[in-house]
Amino acid sequence: GESVGLHLPTLSVQExxxxxxxxxYSNSASDYFIWYKQESGKGPQFIIDIRSNMDKRQGQRVTVLLNKTVKHLSLQIAATQPGDSAVYFCAENITESSASKIIFGSGTRLSIRP
Amino acid sequence: EAGVAQSPRYKIIEKRQSVAFWCNPISGHATLYWYQQILGQGPKLLIQFQNNGVVDDSQLPKDRFSAERLKGVDSTLKIQPAKLEDSAVYLCASSFATARSSYNEQFFGPGTRLTVL
Structure with missing residues (x-):
């Protein structure tokens, strides 16, 4: 079935x-993958995405890696700052005959130690 | 540009009561989505509109949930009657791309936190 999961529910990192x-992820039909950041009391905010035919994509302080062989996705945040504290969701976009839809994973909470 | 607006931000009701949520998408966005986010989980798609038509409502519990987007702009999501397990944050999102586009960056509103007692 369609599912996206995360290895760790919480992550604590030194500033x-x-x-x-x-x-x-488990669905091989996903055409691209997205990372979202959700702060308390707010909706998810787009960070970066990667198409399924790519292995790596870089943004400002963030890098997403896609390993289709093992169906694994990662988000790397460089020089983590207090403002990076949030829950991070990976999500996959699936395009079917009637529509495209996004399926979210369960999230990882990132906390920053001063 | 203004983001996706939702109201109310919080709502507390008793089980078996009715409740309605309102969403105003970003101007010009054709596609509108309603998601349910239970505490500790990722958002789950309930219904997807393109303009005023339903594209996907396969995950909407139609015995108690209904949604409409009559003029292709604002949308309302209703629950009648509410159950305890409906306690969640209800998120609205909109996208400029049409529902059938392969790329549809979604912009989310702040959500409505519903508590059913």
Whole structure:
């Protein structure tokens, strides 16, 4: 079936260090993958996405890696800052005959130690 | 540009009561989505509109949930009657792309937190 899951529910990182958030997926039909950041009391906010035919994509302080062989996705945040504290969701986009839809995983909470 | 607006932000009701949520998407966005986010979980799609038509409502519990987008802009989501397990945050999102586009970056509103007692 369609599912996106995360390896760890919580992650604590020292301020200034790099953060790595991992995600496993099971649907080979996904055409692209997205990472969202959700702060308390807010809706999910788009961070970065990657098409299924790519292995790596970089943004500002963030890098997403896709390993289709093992169906694994990761989000790397460089020089983690207090403002990075949030829940991070990986999600997959699936395009079917009638529509495209996004399926979310269960999230990883990232906390920053001063 | 203004983001997706939702109201109310919080709602507390007793089970078996009715409740309605309102969403105003970003201007010009054709596609509108309603999601249910239970505490500790990722958002789950309930219904997807393109303009005023339903594209996907396969995950909507139609015995108690209903949604409409009559003029292709604002949308309302209703629960009647509510159950305890409906306690969740209800998120609205909109996308400029049509529902059948392969790329449809979604912009989310702040959500309505519903508590059913």
């Amino acid at each position: 200034g260090d790099n953060s790595i958030i991992n995600c496993a």
